[in-house]
Amino acid sequence: MAIELKMPALSPTMEEGTLAKWLVKEGDAVKAGDLLAEIETDKATMEFEAVDEGTIAGILVAEGTDGVKVGTVIAMIAEEGEDASSASAPKAAAKEDAPKPAEAPKVEAKSADAPAPASAPAPAPAASGDRVKASPLARRIAAEKGIDLGALAGSGPNGRIVKADLDGAKAGEAPAKAAAPAVEAPVAAAAAAPAPAKVWWDESIPHEVEKLSNIRKTIARRLTESKQTVPHIYLTVDIRLDALLKLRADLNKALESRGVKLSVNDLLIKALGVALEATPKCNVTFTGDNLVSYRRADVSVAVSTPTGLITPIIRDAANASPSSISTQMKELAGRAKEGKLKPEEYQGGTASLSNMGMFGIKQFEAVINPPQGMIMAIGAGEKRPYVIDDALAIATVMSATGSFDHRAIDGADGAELMKVFKELVEAPLGMIA
Incomplete structure (x- = not known):
């Protein structure tokens, strides 16, 4: 059909x-x-x-x-x-x-004996009777600047006035029009010439134009698709990090002889993997007619590279040891920055984690990486006033925000995952036992 x-x-x-x-x-x-x-x-x-x-x-x-x-x-x-x-x-x-565009003026065919015109006529103002053909954006700019659209010639399709036609125009006047060059070929042939490419930036400002890499094109396409087609719901919790930081220090001391040094991010990847398996309603993909529920948590981790963002995957993060996650992440991130990852190492995954805490970002809302159903955004750990055992104290606290595909994941289920994630980070022995 x-x-x-x-x-x-x-x-x-x-x-x-x-x-x-x-x-x-x-x-x-x-x-x-x-x-x-x-x-x-x-x-x-x-x-x-x-x-x-x-x-x-x-x-x-x-x-x-x-x-x-x-x-x-x-x-x-x-x-x-x-x-x-x-x-x-x-x-x-x-x-x-459907609405019909105004017809372009017809050019009558000349007989073979008729002399060719010496020059093409200058563009006519973009009006049809009492109606001026102009894009909505051009109309708004003209109204703000007090420009008479009826005095302008449009360069858009079918003579429609577009934003570029208003450049340089002042209130009450139209931009100066250059005289049309002499045309020796018939007018119809001149009209068939391709229009100049549209410029989307201000060329008067010093600038450089860099062709997009395939990675950047893919990022742009996928994130645009995500924001246009996936209804995001955002849930944020504050999490006390002191117990996780102590466990990390103890583990790093024990792993020193093996040359392994865990990062906070390594332990958060582990926590998200365990939380996804504990709340399977969030470890899903929405396909339109079906809901795919995964029995394993493969966590995609956002890594910044010179050519753009890429998400290498830690497979079965819930059952991987922190030392294994750390080793894998160092190796995957290194090859990601060199552009040497294999497709199977960054394509797939059941959920994502993006950590911007190292940049001092307190909180942010990440865009879901389709076809996954959620992404966890991690902010910076910082000293904050915090109530501990009904008394005000100072604790190391971070904000974590989950973005959920609301077509597949209800708010209550997303809230349950955030609750489990918070409990695992605040009592981290439970996720490595």
């Missing part, structure tokens, strides 16, 4: 937007995560990704169309094995209901 691709809501308040540009064409094969289009709202232009795989059977809303309501069918995707022509059957009817 054909899949309807609908205009997405890119913010909680979005009701409609402009389909600024299609990044695919009819007949293209797409898979989850592929970029399909650029959608413009009154605040920003954002890329829209595919969540299903198949073939683009029909594009129902042309690029440059303003006022496309959220939920409008903008394209059809044929699933594997489906006839693309039959999948695009609703195309004509859908196009009748």
